[in-house]
């Protein structure tokens with residue numbers, strides 16, 4: 178039996194934002210241009226801004242989401258080509274960055 182474990186890795190948050198699909202209940206959004214309603218199981222690139230997706234995350238895979246194991250498994254099975262990142266990590270980093278840029 179296999180389990181999922183998160184791996185910590187240094188990353189460029191701008192690079193992630195430029196190539197990230199954020200999965201919601203059914204469809205996904207493009208992190209770069211905020212386009213909504215993207216069919217994440219198929220989309221290789223954003224239909225609006227044209228970025229190529231390399232990363233994927235889900236709003237429903239947080240610490241408090243009881244079904245997050247099933248959510249992660251479903252998304253990873255549909256998109257083994259994308260790197261699954263943690264949504265809470267992503268929000269925390271982009272939130273800190275926005276605060277820094279706001280106070281500059």
Ligand SMILES: [Zn+2]
Nearest residue numbers: 207210223226
């Ligand atoms: Zn886009």
